[in-house]
Structure formats: structure tokens, C-alpha cells
């Protein structure tokens with residue numbers, strides 16, 4: 842199952858990647874729960890703001 846964490850800056854790229862990998866429109870969720878707050882972006886070292894699945 843696909844799950845990409847991304848910062849705001851890389852959200853467009855992450856959406857493109859997700860679409861390419863799954864062939865379906867990706868689902869983007871804002872990370873709100875505490876457990877995911879320390880997760881970093883898949884494309885840079887920034888803190889992830891969205892998760893895409």
C-alpha cells in the first residue's frame with residue numbers, strides 16, 4: 842500500500858508520484874495526529890505536513 846509523507850513544498854510532486862504509482866487519484870490528508878508529527882518529508886528534510894495514500 843502506498844503511503845507518502847510530504848511537506849507543503851513537495852505536495853504537488855508527491856501527488857504526481859502517487860498517481861503514477863497507483864494509477865488512481867491520490868488521497869491527501871493533513872497530518873494532525875501527534876504520532877505522525879515527527880515524520881519528515883519523503884523528498885526533503887522538512888517536517889511532513891500531508892500524507893498521501
Ligand SMILES: [Zn+2]
Nearest residue numbers: 848851882885
Ligand atoms: Zn519536502
